[in-house]
Amino acid sequence: MLTKNLIFLFFICLSSFLFAQKAVQSMWSPNLSYSDIVKKAQSGDPYHQGLLGIYLRSGEAGCAVNLKLAGDWSRVSWMKGHPFGAYNLANLAILRGDFEKATQLYQDAALLLQRKASDGDAVAMYCMGEIDFQVIPTNVKRAIEFFKRSAEIGYPPAQATIGTLYLKGLPGLLEKDYRKGISMLSEAVNQKSLTARFNLGMAYYNGDGVPKDELKASQWLEVAVRQNFSEAQYTLGTMLVEGNGIKRNTNRGLSLLEAASSQGHKLASNYLRKRNGSDHQVKPTASKIISSDNLSALDDEKVLQQARKYYTGVGYPRNYEKAYQLFLPIAKGGNPEACRFIGLMKLTGKGTPKSPPSAKQWLSLASQKGDKVATRMLSEYSALFKP
Secondary structure, three states, rough: HHHHHHHHHHHHHHHHHHHHHHHHHHHOOOOOOEEEEHHHHHHHOOOHHHOOOOOOHHHHHHHOHHHOOOOOHHHHHHHHHOOHHHHHHHHHHHHHOOOHHHHHHHHHHHHHHEEEHHHHOOHHHHHHHHHHHHHHOHHHHHHHHHHHHHHHHOOHHHHHHHHHHHOOOEEOOOOHHHHHHHHHHHHHHOOOOOHHHHHHHHHHOOOOOOOOOHHHHHHHOOOOOOOHHHHHHHHHHHHHHHOOOOOOOOHHHHHHHHHHHHOOOHHHHHHHHHHOOOOOOOOOOOOOOOHHHHHOOOOOOHHHHHHHHHHHOOOOOOOHHHHHHHHHHHHHHOOOHHHHHHHHHHOOOOOOOOHHHHHHHHHHHHHHOOHHHHHHHHHHHHHHHOO
């Protein structure tokens, strides 16, 4: 009997030891590479499956954002009972606007995350920090402590988050410290954190802790765009369309806004809806003279030059439809010359169906923006605009 009890105790101790070893292995460390995470996720480890879902959603370690794969890995992780899966599915639900589902998933994950955070896991600390920071009832003070502890271990999203909070400060909870904020953001940037890259871009855009510099902001946002981050696509897209501190490039900006909208970014979708209205748009012709890739590389002034050449037939074969395609996006952005050309083409039916009422609207817009030629046309052709 004694021997059987000893054998039983031995197996209990061995099982506990193996469980502890597995727990130690399944914990984030600064030495854990993205390829390590992928391999361990593919091997079936729920910790790394959930972690891979987090990375694919937030673009950590330089990986491209892939919301579908993020959801797939997160569901597999949560089916095995790991809270990273539930936490990440909650964040994906927020992106879809399903806040009720997100709240339920956060609640499901919170208790298990709390235990892992108590064991010193940096990712769990960060997840708990996000839940405390944004889920009602919030606990911002505790969230800050979680972010700080996670950042001290070296988890890049925590460094990026607490660094950004230092730039802004939270009265009574966190002092404003520009030097510390930029330092922590820089540490995370060195680890190829998308969160840090985007937040640093926004710091330059807003002048938080660094001199306001829209060009530098656009450069960091461009890096985030290359990782397929919809918020960066939306922000840089609006900057390019509106010319906020950088050269206007309407085509490139609209392309980025459409990319963000396709990922479910509601502000991008609303922006495009308001901007496009119901105006007729010519579909691309079968034989494109300028590829969309080349077009998006041109700023608005260069696109205007191209459009004029197609309209006049000087420098290119005359092609009114192509000219209309080039003028229209820039006209919708408020460029007075492009508005005037669209008005003229609507008046004459060149490159677009003839519509005197629409022509008057475009010429009036050009005139309001100071285009003297459009003002003269409104006066000279006034008889053509009457119902």
